[in-house]
Amino acid sequence: MSFVLWIPLVGPLVFAGLSLLLGGSALRRFVGVAASSAVLVSGLLLVSAVLGGSVPDSGGGMLRADALSAYMLSVVGAVGLISTWGGLSSAASSRTKDAAGYEALIALFLAAMSLAVLADSIGLMWAAVEATTIATAFLVGHHRTRRSLEAAWKYVILGSVGVAIALLGIVLIYAASVGTDTPTLSWVLLSQSTRGLDPALITAGGALAVLGFATKSGLAPMHSWLPDAHSQAPAPVSGLMSGVLLSVALYAILRIQSITNLVIGPEFLRTMLSIGGLLSLLVAASLLIRQRDYKRMLAYSSIEHMGLMAIGVAIGPAALPSVLLYILGHGLIKATLFVISGRILKVEGTPVISDVRALLVRRPGLAVPWLIAMAAIVGFPPFSIFFSEVGIIMAGWSVGLGGVVGAALVLLLVIFAAFTRLTVQMTIGAPPDGAAFTPDYSSHGPRLPIILALATTATVAFVAEPVGTLLLQATAVLGGTN
Amino acid sequence: MFETFYPQLIGLCTGALLLTSALMVWRHSLLASIRLLALQGMALAALVAVIGIAEGEPELVLVSLLILSVKGVGLPWVLAHQSKASIKQIQESPRLNPTAALLAVTLLTILSYVVVSRVFGLGDTTTGHAAPIGLAMVLIGFLLLISRRRARSQLIGFLLLDNGIATLAFLTSGGVPILLEFAVSLDVLLVVLILHVFAGRMRTKFGGTAVDQLRELHD
Numbered sequence: 001m002s003f004v005l006w007i008p009l010v011g012p013l014v015f016a017g018l019s020l021l022l023g024g025s026a027l028r029r030f031v032g033v034a035a036s037s038a039v040l041v042s043g044l045l046l047v048s049a050v051l052g053g054s055v056p057d058s059g060g061g062m063l064r065a066d067a068l069s070a071y072m073l074s075v076v077g078a079v080g081l082i083s084t085w086g087g088l089s090s091a092a093s094s095r096t097k098d099a100a101g102y103e104a105l106i107a108l109f110l111a112a113m114s115l116a117v118l119a120d121s122i123g124l125m126w127a128a129v130e131a132t133t134i135a136t137a138f139l140v141g142h143h144r145t146r147r148s149l150e151a152a153w154k155y156v157i158l159g160s161v162g163v164a165i166a167l168l169g170i171v172l173i174y175a176a177s178v179g180t181d182t183p184t185l186s187w188v189l190l191s192q193s194t195r196g197l198d199p200a201l202i203t204a205g206g207a208l209a210v211l212g213f214a215t216k217s218g219l220a221p222m223h224s225w226l227p228d229a230h231s232q233a234p235a236p237v238s239g240l241m242s243g244v245l246l247s248v249a250l251y252a253i254l255r256i257q258s259i260t261n262l263v264i265g266p267e268f269l270r271t272m273l274s275i276g277g278l279l280s281l282l283v284a285a286s287l288l289i290r291q292r293d294y295k296r297m298l299a300y301s302s303i304e305h306m307g308l309m310a311i312g313v314a315i316g317p318a319a320l321p322s323v324l325l326y327i328l329g330h331g332l333i334k335a336t337l338f339v340i341s342g343r344i345l346k347v348e349g350t351p352v353i354s355d356v357r358a359l360l361v362r363r364p365g366l367a368v369p370w371l372i373a374m375a376a377i378v379g380f381p382p383f384s385i386f387f388s389e390v391g392i393i394m395a396g397w398s399v400g401l402g403g404v405v406g407a408a409l410v411l412l413l414v415i416f417a418a419f420t421r422l423t424v425q426m427t428i429g430a431p432p433d434g435a436a437f438t439p440d441y442s443s444h445g446p447r448l449p450i451i452l453a454l455a456t457t458a459t460v461a462f463v464a465e466p467v468g469t470l471l472l473q474a475t476a477v478l479g480g481t482n
Numbered sequence: 483m484f485e486t487f488y489p490q491l492i493g494l495c496t497g498a499l500l501l502t503s504a505l506m507v508w509r510h511s512l513l514a515s516i517r518l519l520a521l522q523g524m525a526l527a528a529l530v531a532v533i534g535i536a537e538g539e540p541e542l543v544l545v546s547l548l549i550l551s552v553k554g555v556g557l558p559w560v561l562a563h564q565s566k567a568s569i570k571q572i573q574e575s576p577r578l579n580p581t582a583a584l585l586a587v588t589l590l591t592i593l594s595y596v597v598v599s600r601v602f603g604l605g606d607t608t609t610g611h612a613a614p615i616g617l618a619m620v621l622i623g624f625l626l627l628i629s630r631r632r633a634r635s636q637l638i639g640f641l642l643l644d645n646g647i648a649t650l651a652f653l654t655s656g657g658v659p660i661l662l663e664f665a666v667s668l669d670v671l672l673v674v675l676i677l678h679v680f681a682g683r684m685r686t687k688f689g690g691t692a693v694d695q696l697r698e699l700h701d
Contacts, residue, residue: 123658127665134669137676146687150696153633153680160673161627161640167666168620168647175654185659204601228699287701296701 002058004045005065008073008114011038016107019100029094031103032084032236035110040077046070050473051466057120061186064120067473071324072117072251078456079243079331080110085449086339087236102142102234109135109240113248122170122209122259123185125252126163129216132245133159139237140229151225151232158225159216166212166252172205173197173259190259191479197263206260210253210269217249218306220279227287230299231351235342238295239335242302247327250309254320257313258478266316273314274404280307281411288418293351294344297422298337301377304415305330305385311408312392315399320478321471322391328460329384332453333376340370343444353422358431363440367427369450374423376457378416383454384461488536489608495529496615498522499649500591503622503642507583512572515638516562522645523553530652533609537656545663549648552667557641557674561634578629590621613653619646633681633691637674644670 012035019031046065049056057064065073084106093099112135116128133156141152170185176198177183177190184190190197215222230238257269284304291297305326312323344366348356359367376383389412396405431437443450460467502522506515527550534542578586594617623643630636648666651658658666681691688695 121662123662124665127662127669130666130669130673134672134676137680141680141683144683147698149680149683149687150699153677153684153693153696154699156673156677156680157627157636157640161643164640164643164647168650171647171651171654171658174651174658178655183655185662200601227701232699291701 001045001049001054001056002063004042004049005056005058005063005118007042008039008077008118009063009111011035011042012107012111012114016104016111019103019107022100024095026091026094028099028103029089029091032106032110033081033088035107036077036080036084038077039110039114040074040081043070043074043077047074047466047470051470061120061188062124063118064188065118066477067470068251068254068324068477069117071470071474072248072327073114075247075328075331076110076113076117076244078328079335080240082332082335082449082453083236083239083243083339085446086336086453087234087239087342088446098142102139105135105139106236106240109139113244116248117251120188121185122173122187122190122252122255125187125255126167126170129166129213129249129252130160130163132248133163133216136233136237136241136245140233142234142237143232145232148232151228155225155229158222162212162215162222164212165215166209169205169207169209169212169256172201172208173256176201176205187255187259191262199264202260202263203268206256206264206269207272209256210272213249213252213256214273214276214310217246217253217310218280218303219276219310220283220303220307223280223283223303226303227296227299230302230338231293231295235338235345238298238342239338242299242338243331243335246302246306247309247331250306250313250327253310254313254478261479270314270316270401273310274401277307277310277314278404278407278411280304280310281408281415285411285414285418288415288422291418291422292353294353294356294422294426295338295341295351297353297419298334298341301415301419302330302334304412305334305377308389308392308408308412311396311401311404312388314404315392315395315401317475317478318399319392319395320475321468322388322395324471324474325384325461325467326388326392329376329388329457332457333373333383333385336369336373336450336453337377339445339450340366340373344370347440347444353426356426358427358429360427361429361439362431362437365441365443369443369454371423371427372454373450374419376454378419379412382459382461383457385457387461484535488532491532492529492608492612495525495532496612496649496653498525499529499645500615500618503619503646504584504587506638506642507587507622507626508580510574510576510580512574512632512634513562515574515635516558519561519638519641520554520558522642523555523558524550526645526648526652527554529649530657533652533656539656541660542657545657545660548663548667552671553641553645553648556671560674560678561637572632572634574630574632574635576629576631576635583625583629586625587622590625591618594618594621609653609656613650616646616648616650616653619643619649622646631692631694633677633684633693636693637677637681640677641670641674 112131218226312319530546598614626639
């Protein structure tokens, strides 16, 4: 089974090479889809192996797939598939040289995220997270306009400085392990309770590592790169970055937390993450109320959801199954929304909310999925985001963080109101001055990925076996028994 | 023989690291900053070699060669890779005047000594004693990132930050595992190349590399 661990790493690399070698072939546009499928299939294979009770590892223990890693890998693959398939470029535009680099970088990006969730070494995990910044730098700057250049510069500087802080933290955690018998960066070994790691170094290292990865996962106050990068990148890239890259950084925080919890207890990181989470919700609420750009609106929504996930991580094992389900639901829905936003931008030619009016009457083919996905992202049942949010808030009450989740709930209501107003502004209403028009029922791109994403999110919360079992196993990996 | 020299060699190397960092804050010419960066890379390589010989680890000597080629030669060459005539004229107009900046460097260095000795509880070994220099370099790198206006000067701040982390790693734990060292070096090299390309695009699009011009995206 252990060879499956290599598929999500080698597969996308092969496809990236193919993209560069294929010349002017139109087949090239399927490279992203093929790479995502490779990741998704290996993720599902690893999930089935994990549910069967085994923990595949390979490369002398460098790669390892426990329940959490296998689950995250499947999420990367699923969200990647929705983003790349939904954002499939036309056959004509995929013949250019630009397109070759674009597809190759998407494949590399997927490989880097897969390595980040499969590595059994916080050092290798760090290198993979930094590699995601490298792979996405040119993707954010893909349009080569002044705005996308500005977004890309801020993204790379803030992203790499943030991740450098995480490296500083990891160096200190390693220094703590040098004091024991076997110096190591493997999180399996570091999270064995009997190692006697130095608490002062673990505190400082854990705080810096979490701070660094929080920058990458878009938590306030280190979020300022996120709205720029996510609004300027091409739609499939925004979907991938918003949908899974942020969660991969959150996964890194979860791994660091499982090490620090054993040495210094949960209180320290709980305070840090609660503050970061609430600040993120506050930033999102205050900037969503008067938002004018619908891609930036989606970016701030990601800050909001990451904030709530961070609060869930702060709460601990009681909330972790909800957080993990949240990662899947948010990833799929956000990818869908970014894909549709890319299509709206293409046909309407403007990213400004007030310029896009009466979409439901004029373009029902785009407005209907947009409305359904919007309902899912603000947390209407039966979509899984609703159950995740309820789960996190209930868990918060039960562990005595009532104040934090209470404040989060108030901010969520403000965000809900802002979202409803902006969505209504875009979709509902009569077209301007009664001009003649024919309703446009075309979906302007593949329909199936959007239907699949919405259907999965609507049903996944009701599937106890195997989803529930997998989430509980993944929580157990992080030292929680729930 | 070597044992008597060892603390002095460590002191010499870390002293060179701190001195080059402070000079980078002081000098405003881009070319001078790049040369200082090259010197700093060599000092870091020397430090790693000294630690490697003292601990009898040939692996560290290999790492030292890697650092020498990447940080001492490769990166400065990439940064200086444009016509010498134009690079000589690039002068930074930082937000802080030199006196205030050097004062800030002093304060940051004192702060890192306090933090490392009190919080981390290091300082009983020769290398642990020098560890605050690494943290001071990280903080000075931040200072450069915040106070400089030009794209390439910010890049130098980022590299100083990275050198600081490497210094801290070698002084506290004799370096991270060699595979990770390779990965980190590769990542830093690629980030610098990417930022370098972006700085070039900025020059053609904006007619200059002052980061202050990046003000179109906001809410």
